[in-house]
Every structure is written in C-alpha cells, then in structure tokens.
Amino acid sequence: xxxKTISASKxxxxxxxxxxxxxxxxxxxITRRGKAERALIDLDKLEDLLAANDPDYLAGIALAREQxxxxxxxxxxxxxxxLD
Numbered sequence: 001x002x003x004k005t006i007s008a009s010k011x012x013x014x015x016x017x018x019x020x021x022x023x024x025x026x027x028x029x030i031t032r033r034g035k036a037e038r039a040l041i042d043l044d045k046l047e048d049l050l051a052a053n054d055p056d057y058l059a060g061i062a063l064a065r066e067q068x069x070x071x072x073x074x075x076x077x078x079x080x081x082x083l084d
Contacts, residue, residue: 005029008037 004021008030011018018040022028028040041049051057067073 003027003029005031005036008032 004026006014006018006028011030018028022040022042026042027045029036030038030040
C-alpha cells in the first residue's frame, strides 16, 4: 500500500494526474497549509472499507464462520449438482 501526499493547490492544478496515480492500494492524502485534511482513495478500496464497517456484513461473516465450524456446509455436488 502506498500513501501519497499532495497539497490542495497542487491537486487543483493536476487533478487528472492525481486521479490517475491512485490504484487499488493507494491513498492520496490532501494537505492544506501542510496539514493533512482529506484523502482520495480508489473506489474499490472505498467499497471494501464501507463493507468492513457494515454491521450486517460483519454479522454475515460471523454467521458463515460459525456454520463452517459446526460443519453446516454444502458439497460442490449439493450446490451445483450434475452440470453435464
């Protein structure tokens, strides 16, 4: 993961280049008067962060882990059957 920093004034003048510099693991921290104020992140990364903080999503993961622990799983055959 790479964290890059750019001033707000430089960002205004170089928005396209700044956006191009962000990929799935990068953060672009925007500074104002030398102080970190905001951040730009890749949309996929944002979706991951939002999901990781969603109580329903986390509850679903906990339930799935408990089901696996209790052997409540389906075989490939049970899920997909005979596809031939």
